[in-house]
Amino acid sequence: MQHVLSLIRGFAIAGAALSANAATTYDLKSQWSKTANPNGPWTVSQGASALPRDKDWTAISNADSAYNPARGHIRQPSFAPGNHPGHFLPAWFKAAVTPNDPAYGWSKGDLILHTTDEFNGIGSGLAGVTFTAPAGGSARLSGYLYNARNMGRPQAWTLAFDGVVIAEGSLPGDGTFTHDHKQEFDVTGVPLSAGDAVDLTIYEDGGPSGPGDFVGLDLKVTID
Secondary structure, three states: OOOOOEEOOOOEEOOOOOOOOOOEEEEOOOOOOOOOOOEOOEEEEEOOEEOOEEOOOHHHHOOOHHHOOOOOOOOOOEEOOOOOOOEOOOEEEEOOOOOOOOOOOOOOOOEEEEOOOOOOEOOOOOEEEEEEOOOOEEEEEEEEEEEOOOOOOOEEEEEEEOOEEEEEEEEOOOOOOEOOEOEEEEEEEEEEOOOOEEEEEEEEOOOOOOOOOEEEEEEEEEEO
């Protein structure tokens, strides 16, 4: 898979302005919930199953000193299978703090995913987020992804509408894509009907036994 995104089907790459008619934008990051999944039109999942809430994903909150200041431990709410070794991936969270460890390339408030792998995601499906359209119209799908930790662990993603991939890309984990240099996608003219699904799936790209890693991301759906 190429390191740059590819647009697969014949939808337009955004450039022209949308119609002057009123449009509604749904934004995964700004509409994020710490407690609800599904949350409105959004569902974060492992395979076909919605992930449960975890009040403190200790895989990160115990690992970085910024979560453990003198005044006490700071919890990191997430959606993940739990905290048991071998079974705590995939995990989604909006960062409660800015990590002290410079290896973690994100800031407080960023939306972060750790993809699944065979080490700590045994039996888990691929990490994904589904947008289920509450209304129909011509849709614009836009957003970004980046390696939120660059340590040579390649990750990849696909964006699908009606079960067909319409865009894809890869994140090599070598510093090419970072918080300040994101891989963006922007697809227009997607003919959504109420109840249609848009799926963003993110997964490790290092082979059958490759490790997962942290990915920063957002997805916006604008329905005109």
